[in-house]
Amino acid sequence: MTERDMDSGRQDDGAQDAGRQINPWLKSALEFGPILLFFIAYLRLKEQVFTIAGTEYDGFIVVTAAFIPLLVASTAALWALTGKLSRMQVATVVLVVIFGGLSVWLNDDRFFKMKPTMIYLLFGGLLAFGLLRGQSYLKFVMEEVMPLRDEGWMILTRRLMFCFFALALANELIWRNFPTETWVYFKTFGLTAAVFVFFMTQGKLFSAYALEKDKS
Structure with missing residues (x-):
């Protein structure tokens, strides 16, 4: 076995460790x-x-x-x-x-209620920064899950960026204007459902920009 083969074996082991099921x-x-x-x-x-x-x-x-x-x-x-x-x-x-x-x-619940706002602003801001550079940072995270052409990734990234900013705004409106219990329901179920619905409504984009599997 050559040194190159040993290095390859170590890389394969590392890849398996990084993706344990x-x-x-x-x-x-x-x-x-x-x-x-x-x-x-x-x-x-x-x-x-x-x-x-x-x-x-x-x-x-x-x-x-x-x-x-x-x-x-x-x-x-x-x-x-x-x-x-x-x-x-x-x-x-x-x-x-x-x-x-x-x-x-x-001893102030407002900080914890702001947390989803900060999360969605952070994610939306990162996607926006990537778009300004002509890149889809979303592709780096989800490429293995949803193989798309580059044009599709850019469109999806732009849409998700707006979705994140909308969720940040929604969180601010809810926690500032409604009782804590309403916010807890919104955080537990509303935010999760919103992201799920977003991806469910992108079916046409996934179909239009899906990468064709190699035929061999």
Whole structure:
């Protein structure tokens, strides 16, 4: 075996490590479990007030304090099992720690409610920056999932950029003008459903710009 063959073997092993597969139910539980637990815990504790070290915290703040380490642990477990994390997952965890931590530290739920706004502005801004450079950063993340021609990626990226900015605006309108419970429902179900509906409505684009499979 030559040195080149050994290097190739190491690269193949690295590729396998970077793409380890796990049970899809376990993967879904690690990705969405913390959000659902946050929602359930909030419904149970929303009317309660807890006194900790002489300071009163309402149920939302207490649930937020529990959600932060839970999300970090589930994300770490996902990384340990699969060997990889998407940039969106990493950015989400970082922003949850920052804004959730500020809410708990300052006993102010507004910071945690701003978190989805910051996430969608960040993602939308990154896509916009790529478009200004004539590139689709979305392609780098999702090319293996949805093989499209370059024109298709640019159109999809532009549409998703506007979708992210719209979701950031929607989050601001909801948390600033509606009760906390309304925002919790919106965050748990509304934002997820909005992204799902967005991709479901792009069927014509996927069909028009899909790459033809090599015939061999």
